[in-house]
Amino acid sequence: MISNTGPAYSPRQRSAFDRYNPLRWIGELSETRYWMYLLLLPSALLICAVVIYPTLYGMQMSFHEMRLNRPGLGNGWVGLKHYQRMVSDPIFWVSLRNTAVWVTSAIALEFLVGLIAALALNRNLPGSKVLAVLILLPYFLPNVVAGHMWALMLDPRLGVINDLLVKIGLLQGYKAWFADPTTAMAAAIVVEAWHSFPFFTLLLLAGLKGIPTDVYKAADIDGAGAFAQLRLITLPMLKTIIAAAVILRVIGLVNSPDLLLILTSGGPGRSTQVLSLYAFQTAYKDFNFGYAGALSVVMFVLLMVFAWAYVRLSKVNED
Amino acid sequence: MTGFDRRSVLKMGGGALAASALLPAYAFGQSTAINYWHTFTSQSEFAGLDEVMKLFAAAHPDITVTQENIPNPEFMAKVTAAVVSGSRPDTTMVASERVADLVAMNGLTDLTDRIASWDRRSDFDDARFKSITVDGKVYGVPAFTFVDWMYYRKDWFDEAGLAPPTTFAEFRDAAIKLTDPAKGRFGFGMRAGAGGQAYVINVMEGFGAKLVQDDGTIGLDRDKAIEAVDWWAGLLTRDGAVPPSAPNDGFRQIMEAFQTGQTAMVWHHTGSFQDNAKLLKPGVEFATAVIPAGPVNKISRLGYAYNTVTNPDTIDAGWEWLKFWGEPDAAIAFLEKTGYFPASTAAAKDERISGNPLYKPAADTLGFGIPAPSFPGSAGWAEGVVLPAFQRVLIKEATPEQAVDEMIDGLAQAIG
Numbered sequence: 201m202i203s204n205t206g207p208a209y210s211p212r213q214r215s216a217f218d219r220y221n222p223l224r225w226i227g228e229l230s231e232t233r234y235w236m237y238l239l240l241l242p243s244a245l246l247i248c249a250v251v252i253y254p255t256l257y258g259m260q261m262s263f264h265e266m267r268l269n270r271p272g273l274g275n276g277w278v279g280l281k282h283y284q285r286m287v288s289d290p291i292f293w294v295s296l297r298n299t300a301v302w303v304t305s306a307i308a309l310e311f312l313v314g315l316i317a318a319l320a321l322n323r324n325l326p327g328s329k330v331l332a333v334l335i336l337l338p339y340f341l342p343n344v345v346a347g348h349m350w351a352l353m354l355d356p357r358l359g360v361i362n363d364l365l366v367k368i369g370l371l372q373g374y375k376a377w378f379a380d381p382t383t384a385m386a387a388a389i390v391v392e393a394w395h396s397f398p399f400f401t402l403l404l405l406a407g408l409k410g411i412p413t414d415v416y417k418a419a420d421i422d423g424a425g426a427f428a429q430l431r432l433i434t435l436p437m438l439k440t441i442i443a444a445a446v447i448l449r450v451i452g453l454v455n456s457p458d459l460l461l462i463l464t465s466g467g468p469g470r471s472t473q474v475l476s477l478y479a480f481q482t483a484y485k486d487f488n489f490g491y492a493g494a495l496s497v498v499m500f501v502l503l504m505v506f507a508w509a510y511v512r513l514s515k516v517n518e519d
Numbered sequence: 520m521t522g523f524d525r526r527s528v529l530k531m532g533g534g535a536l537a538a539s540a541l542l543p544a545y546a547f548g549q550s551t552a553i554n555y556w557h558t559f560t561s562q563s564e565f566a567g568l569d570e571v572m573k574l575f576a577a578a579h580p581d582i583t584v585t586q587e588n589i590p591n592p593e594f595m596a597k598v599t600a601a602v603v604s605g606s607r608p609d610t611t612m613v614a615s616e617r618v619a620d621l622v623a624m625n626g627l628t629d630l631t632d633r634i635a636s637w638d639r640r641s642d643f644d645d646a647r648f649k650s651i652t653v654d655g656k657v658y659g660v661p662a663f664t665f666v667d668w669m670y671y672r673k674d675w676f677d678e679a680g681l682a683p684p685t686t687f688a689e690f691r692d693a694a695i696k697l698t699d700p701a702k703g704r705f706g707f708g709m710r711a712g713a714g715g716q717a718y719v720i721n722v723m724e725g726f727g728a729k730l731v732q733d734d735g736t737i738g739l740d741r742d743k744a745i746e747a748v749d750w751w752a753g754l755l756t757r758d759g760a761v762p763p764s765a766p767n768d769g770f771r772q773i774m775e776a777f778q779t780g781q782t783a784m785v786w787h788h789t790g791s792f793q794d795n796a797k798l799l800k801p802g803v804e805f806a807t808a809v810i811p812a813g814p815v816n817k818i819s820r821l822g823y824a825y826n827t828v829t830n831p832d833t834i835d836a837g838w839e840w841l842k843f844w845g846e847p848d849a850a851i852a853f854l855e856k857t858g859y860f861p862a863s864t865a866a867a868k869d870e871r872i873s874g875n876p877l878y879k880p881a882a883d884t885l886g887f888g889i890p891a892p893s894f895p896g897s898a899g900w901a902e903g904v905v906l907p908a909f910q911r912v913l914i915k916e917a918t919p920e921q922a923v924d925e926m927i928d929g930l931a932q933a934i935g
Contacts, residue, residue: 268599269623269895355772356764357781376764379712381914384767461592465713468766469911484596486899486933487620 255500261493268487275490282494291470291478292495299474301385302392302460303453307446309393314400319434321401322408332405339398347462350391354378378464381471388463388472395459396452400445407441408434443516447507454503475499551836552583553609556598556829558591563793567856571849575840582836584610592713595620595898602626602829609830610837613659615650615823616717616893616901623895627658628828633838634660639845642865650890651825659825661862662844663853665788666881666888667721667820670795672697672783673806675704683808687725687750690784690811694760697783708782709754709761711913713769716906717891718786721820723747725813730892737894737934739927743815748919752912766913777805786810788822789881792858801877809880821888823862860885896933904929 218224229235265278286292321332338346353361356376365371377387411434419429435442457477460466466473466481475495483492559568572584587608589597595617601607602624613621621627634640634648634657643661651659671683675697684690694706710718720730726747728740755761762768762776770787777785778798792807799805810819826844828837843849850861851869860881861867867885872878908925911917917925 268603269620269899271623271625356762357772357776357779376762376767379764379767379914381916464767465592467712467907467910468914469907469916471914471916473907480596481899481903484599485903486896487595487599487624488899 258493259497261489262491262497264490264493266488266490266493268489270487278490282491283498285491286494286498291473292475294470295473295475295478298385298470298472299454299476302389302472302474303450305386305389306392306396306453307449309389310397310449311400311442311446313393313397315404317397317401318404318408319430321405335401336398338395339402341395343395343456343458344462346391346395347459350394351378351463354387354391379468381468384464384468384472388460391463392453392459396449399449403441403445404438407438411437439514440516443511443514447510450506450510451503454499550581550583551833552585553833553836553840554585554587555610555612555826555840556587556589556594556608557612558589558594558614560588560591561794561857563857564790564859567853567859570852570856571844574846574849574852575843578843579839582839584840598626598829599624607830609828609833610840611827611829612662613651613825613827614665615825615890616898618651618658618825619653619893619895620898621827622653622658626829628831628834629656629658630660630828630838630841631655631657637842637845639842639863639865642845642847642863644864647823647862650823650893651827659827660841660845661823662826662841663824663850663857663859664862664885665790665820665822665824666860666884667786667788667810667822668880668884669808669810670777670785670787670791670805671808672777672780672799672804673802674804675783683806684811685809686811687722687813691750691754691758691760694754694784695758698758698760700759703781705762705776705782706758706760706784707754708768708773708776708785709751709765710768710770710773710786711755711765711906711910712767712772715769715909716901717820719748719751719905719909720891720901721810721818722751722813724892725816725818726750727813727815729816730897731894737930739923739930741923741927744923744926745919747813748909748912748922752909752919755913756915766910788820788859789878790857790859792877793856794858807877807880809883817887819884819888820891821885822891824859894934900929900933904933 229238262282263277263279264275265273265281266275267273317335321328321335341349353359354377356362356374356379359374362371362374366374375383378384415433415437416429419433424432455476457474457480460472460474460477461480464472466477476499479492479495479499482488482495486492557568559565568586572586575582575584598611598621602621607626613627618627637660647661647664648657651657651661669683676683676693679696681693681696684693690707697706698704709715723739723744724730726743728743728747730739731737755763755765762782764772768776773782773785774787774791774794776782778795792801795801795805812818826841828834828841830837844853845863845866847861847863847866847869850863850866851871853859854861854866854872860878861869861872867873867882873882905926908917908922908929911925912919912922
């Protein structure tokens with residue numbers, strides 16, 4: 201027997217309750233095309249708060265006077281003043297050139313070493329699994345640790361690398377790698393490549409695992425050698441992964457001054473000064489956040505242009 | 520058997536919740552926790568800080584101090600971010616050359632009245648407060664003094680029959696004579712990497728190119744500055760009396776070179792004394808001397824590390840911690856662990872200091888030494904313009920004239 205022990209509602213009361221029942225309102229809304237926007241709203245608000253607002257704030261800073269140690273100057277609108285200064289600022293141009301050298305050389309080296317390592321690991325030789333873990337170790341190290349470690353290893357007095365190179369006869373005497381403008385950038389690039397090549401190894405290895413072995417067998421039958429297989433099968437089939445990896449590394453390298461900060465602080469002179477380091481120093485040594493903001497906006501635009509051009513030129517979208 | 524029904528469990532839970540809310544207030548009602556940002560890095564510095572914290576904990580059981588190390592190169596970036604974001608530390612150690620920038624960005628709390636009524640105020644010379652006073656307001660208490668002096672290899676000087684140099688000319692002469700590339704020895708460990716800007720400015724002032732004039736105006740005498748830069752860089756480029764790594768040598772490199780017998784002289788402050796003494800025998804293998812005098816001025820720096828209140832919300836506890844560093848027992852405990860000189864005149868007169876002949880050059884320097892020039896923008900100009908410009912001379916990418924012109928242009932931009 202079913203007994204109703206709850207309060208009895210009249211039809212009139214039920215209607216008034218239903219009219220203001222939020223569950224009913226949500227239920228009706230879920231049947232409309234606005235429902236998906238409602239579901240997206242929390243994420244959109246979050247993105248606005250943590251991505252869009254800081255980016256726009258950084259951009260508007262570049263059009264204002266903002267020198268924390270000169271409050272008397274105020275923080276008024278200065279239009280394109282910082283951008284005009286940039287055009288005639290020799291340090292900006294040196295930094296831009298160094299950034300191009302730093303990013304291009306480091307990524308080329310990282311890609312090359314990463315590809316060799318990935319190809320070797322993909323052969324599934326004995327010990328490959330252990331090697332695959334060991335090879336990632338440099339990438340696990342924070343930049344600060346890697347920087348200090350290499351600064352010691354390349355030290356002209358106590359460094360093990362100088363010692364080895366002298367002992368095997370490649371160097372006449374100990375070399376101060378970071379004190380010589382002809383070797384400082386190259387030494388820093390080697391350190392960066394050592395630190396980040398596992399990133400390429402990891403991604404390329406994942407891509408290699410996805411290439412069917414039948415393709416290589418067919419190429420073998422057609423008489424393609426190892427280099428031809430690499431050029432005609434492996435690299436084209438890794439194209440999307442290479443494009444993604446290169447873009448991610450370019451963004452990472454252009455934006456991170458920490459390794460160069462530790463190894464050279466941009467010196468000697470300006471020989472290793474890059475844009476991110478210049479922006480950092482302008483903000484936190486000169487406290488000129490307006491000019492630092494303008495430098496950051498230029499980096500942002502350059503990265504956007506690079507990413508767009510690279511995706512178009514590498515034709516990854518055509519696949 | 521007694522059981523718990525749902526209602527009694529809820530009652531007990533509610534009671535426990537209320538008690539737990541009251542408990543911390545009761546338990547910690549008498550205690551204040553503050554944090555302290557500092558830039559100490561060496562083991563001896565940490566040992567000194569630990570000693571001061573132990574003494575403070577014994578004297579003030581009601582205040583808990585947590586120390587937080589901020590690496591020196593990142594210090595201004597972290598403090599600036601903390602000030603701008605409103606997440607300030609309670610108390611902070613600030614080097615004198617950073618005071619102007621921090622006050623300008625409203626990062627420090629005015630302590631004028633507290634310091635004026637402090638019973639140990641008379642233990643400190645007025646000069647000690649000069650760098651921490653801006654527009655008549657005093658923002659901190661001097662914790663200890665960085666007295667610049669010279670460490671030299673006494674055994675090498677004795678062997679060569681040389682006396683410690685007292686002028687730049689004698690200094691250069693000694694550096695050249697003690698350089699022997701065959702033995703891997705250089706006369707002087709020049710710091711022209713991170714932190715080297717201070718020495719460039721000191722040498723320029725030694726040659727008469729003062730940065731802040733007596734009337735308060737800021738500027739550089741071009742000719743004297745060129746002469747200074749040429750002489751200082753010449754120790755590497757002409758005389759070969761400093762290691763070729765000089766353009767990248769920071770604190771670690773110059774001290775390692777001295778401690779491992781690769782350089783005969785090094786300029787630094789008293790804070791490296793204990794670390795040198797661990798590796799070289801004081802008074803036998805190494806000794807100390809006053810920084811040689813320049814042709815025009817005798818420049819030796821007295822840098823003060825100030826303790827400041829950065830968070831006004833905990834000012835009472837912060838003030839207790841700050842002023843504790845002025846107690847003679849705390850100052851001498853810190854000196855004995857680190858070699859850093861007390862800022863308090865009363866503590867500096869203690870027999871443990873005045874009776875030690877190796878400390879005499881530091882005591883002498885206290886008589887004539889002056890703080891580094893400081894004005895808003897000075898730290899950024901020194902690090903971002905002076906140092907790279909000087910390095911360009913060392914690597915023969917620029918002439919001293921070009922470097923000084925770069926410094927003058929940069930200075931105009933920094934103060935303009």
